[in-house]
Amino acid sequence: MKPRVRFAPSPTGPLHIGGVRTALYNYLFAKQNGGTMLLRIEDTDQTRFVEGAEEYIIEAFQWLGVKFDEGVGIGGNYGPYKQSERKPMYKQYADQLIENGWAYYAFDTPEMLEQKRKEYEAQKKTFQYDLHTRETMVNSLTLSKEEVAEKLANNEPFVIRFKHTPDTEILVNDIIRGEVRINSNTLDDKVLYKSDGMPTYHLANIVDDHLMEITHVIRGEEWLPSAPLHVMLYKAFGWEAPRFAHLPLLLKPDGNGKLSKRDGDRLGFPVFPLQWKDPKSGEISSGYRESGYLPEAVINMLALLGWNPGNDQEVMSMDELIQLFSLEKISKSGAKFDLEKAKWFNHHYLQAIPDENLAEDFKTTLTDKGIDVPMDKIVKVVGLIKERIYFTKDLWEQSHYFFERPTSYDEQVIKKRWKEGTEGHLKQIANILTSVVPFEKSAAHDKVMDYIKGNELNMGQIMNSFRLTLVGAAKGPDLFEIIDILGVDEVICRMNAGIEAIGKMAK
RNA sequence: GCCGUGUUCGUCUAGCCGGCCCAGGACGCCAGGUUUUCAUCCUGGAAAUCGGGGGUUCGAAUCCCCCACACGGUACCA
Numbered sequence: 001m002k003p004r005v006r007f008a009p010s011p012t013g014p015l016h017i018g019g020v021r022t023a024l025y026n027y028l029f030a031k032q033n034g035g036t037m038l039l040r041i042e043d044t045d046q047t048r049f050v051e052g053a054e055e056y057i058i059e060a061f062q063w064l065g066v067k068f069d070e071g072v073g074i075g076g077n078y079g080p081y082k083q084s085e086r087k088p089m090y091k092q093y094a095d096q097l098i099e100n101g102w103a104y105y106a107f108d109t110p111e112m113l114e115q116k117r118k119e120y121e122a123q124k125k126t127f128q129y130d131l132h133t134r135e136t137m138v139n140s141l142t143l144s145k146e147e148v149a150e151k152l153a154n155n156e157p158f159v160i161r162f163k164h165t166p167d168t169e170i171l172v173n174d175i176i177r178g179e180v181r182i183n184s185n186t187l188d189d190k191v192l193y194k195s196d197g198m199p200t201y202h203l204a205n206i207v208d209d210h211l212m213e214i215t216h217v218i219r220g221e222e223w224l225p226s227a228p229l230h231v232m233l234y235k236a237f238g239w240e241a242p243r244f245a246h247l248p249l250l251l252k253p254d255g256n257g258k259l260s261k262r263d264g265d266r267l268g269f270p271v272f273p274l275q276w277k278d279p280k281s282g283e284i285s286s287g288y289r290e291s292g293y294l295p296e297a298v299i300n301m302l303a304l305l306g307w308n309p310g311n312d313q314e315v316m317s318m319d320e321l322i323q324l325f326s327l328e329k330i331s332k333s334g335a336k337f338d339l340e341k342a343k344w345f346n347h348h349y350l351q352a353i354p355d356e357n358l359a360e361d362f363k364t365t366l367t368d369k370g371i372d373v374p375m376d377k378i379v380k381v382v383g384l385i386k387e388r389i390y391f392t393k394d395l396w397e398q399s400h401y402f403f404e405r406p407t408s409y410d411e412q413v414i415k416k417r418w419k420e421g422t423e424g425h426l427k428q429i430a431n432i433l434t435s436v437v438p439f440e441k442s443a444a445h446d447k448v449m450d451y452i453k454g455n456e457l458n459m460g461q462i463m464n465s466f467r468l469t470l471v472g473a474a475k476g477p478d479l480f481e482i483i484d485i486l487g488v489d490e491v492i493c494r495m496n497a498g499i500e501a502i503g504k505m506a507k
Numbered sequence: 508g509c510c511g512u513g514u515u516c517g518u519c520u521a522g523c524c525g526g527c528c529c530a531g532g533a534c535g536c537c538a539g540g541u542u543u544u545c546a547u548c549c550u551g552g553a554a555a556u557c558g559g560g561g562g563u564u565c566g567a568a569u570c571c572c573c574c575a576c577a578c579g580g581u582a583c584c585a
Contacts, residue, residue, distance in 0.1 A: 225580040388546040463543035475545035
């Protein structure tokens with residue numbers, strides 16, 4: 001049987017990178033097995049709905065190359081895929097549970113529950129609505145049939161709670177964690193159906209997974225504690241439960257605990273795939289895309305946070321990941337996010353992008369700075385600089401001297417390299433360069449080398465001084481490559497300007 | 508508090524149906540090499556008494572027990 005999996009986020013804000021990984025694992029698993037991956041929006045909590053979150057989620061996966069086969073924004077035979085649009089169908093399932101004795105009405109108001117919790121807290125205990133306390137509460141278990149009917153007829157607010165059977169061992173068979181057992185006595189009677197007529201996550205999730213014929217539930221570890229309830233719900237409905245796989249959490253880079261939006265702000269790295277502007281506060285959270293990350297790098301980095309193919313291979317394309325992925329090899333413990341490794345992946349994948357494409361991108365940056373240069377020059381520069389950048393946004397910093405003259409000269413380098421006779425030698429070198437007609441970089445290189453050797457000069461000293469006049473610092477690729485791109489006229493011009501400016505500084 | 512899950516280099520991890528592991532790889536770090544410089548790149552190195560303590564065994568990171576710590580859950584949130 002082909003697996004059917006789902007990613008089911010709540011539209012309560014931008015999609016967290018941990019959620020992206022969950023979706024990725026679902027996707028890899030589905031694709032590997034020729035299965036179906038669907039996107040379901042779980043918007044049962046109307047109070048937490050955030051404008052634009054749904055669109056954000058869809059756009060994020062588009063950018064990352066995680067493709068859904070079915071669901072919100074795509075369609076399919078199991079729709080609607082948004083729980084708010086499925087609202088009318090949940091009540092009958094809750095009713096069914098009541099009829100079969102698996103659930104009951106509860107009329108306790110939020111205020112009454114709050115009061116109970118306080119009472120318990122005062123005795124240093126924690127109140128739990130469960131099989132020990134439900135007999136003391138206002139519900140269809142303690143009220144007479146008539147009373148319940150009357151309350152319902154009067155439209156008194158109610159919730160429907162699951163009724164755990166006493167002293168039952170519930171077994172959750174998890175692909176990653178093995179068998180997890182829990183006694184029903186410790187579980188609370190979770191609300192399945194809220195007083196606003198919406199199901200809670202637990203009910204909606206199970207009903208939808210069943211109706212949508214989900215075969216594997218791959219989700220974050222934070223759901224493990226409610227897995228026993230879910231297992232019981234399947235049992236109560238008489239449905240076959242899907243297989244579960246609870247993923248380890250993504251942890252913050254320093255200290256312990258779940259990776260949160262705040263950690264990103266604090267440590268200066270994105271926690272979200274795309275930039276997000278909060279519609280209410282206007283607060284902006286950075287995204288991987290806007291920070292210059294390539295989707296391939298984000299995918300590769302994320303895939304390895306909690307999973308590995310079992311050998312030493314670390315660089316993998318989406319297709320390779322699909323080939324190699326397995327739920328069984330997912331680790332059990334949480335993984336700390338590592339910014340350095342993310343950068344390294346980005347550098348790696350950047351090298352595979354054709355110069356022309358990077359140049360296209362870079363051209364807009366240059367245009368923004370009021371620099372207008374021919375495309376072929378940009379392509380050449382990019383080709384020369386590419387290997388030393390980690391993000392496309394580094395291009396400018398690493399290559400600005402190709403497009404603008406130095407405005408300052410590194411004083412450390414002057415101190416170390418600029419000597420008594422430097423000026424004269426540079427003038428000689430300028431003459432040599434002009435004598436190479438037409439200009440040819442290897443010929444120019446040979447001639448300059450001859451000059452340096454013929455006069456028994458210190459190569460590092462002369463060449464770095466030379467570089468200083470062109471670049472303003474002791475950095476950058478091969479000097480003759482730079483000269484080739486700048487053109488001899490520009491080079492001579494910069495040399496003269498440099499000699500004059502540095503000559504003054506050296507005194 | 509209660510329930511659950513987890514614990515191998517700084518980080519991600521391999522190994523976990525016992526011996527090939529005085530623990531392997533990657534990122535980062537350090538050193539050397541390449542280069543006229545910086546970066547890249549290449550080579551090498553340091554880095555985990557396998558959370559702690561008990562067992563079992565000829566032999567344990569690997570099996571068993573106890574403890575500690577961390578994390579997650581404990582909402583009419585997902």
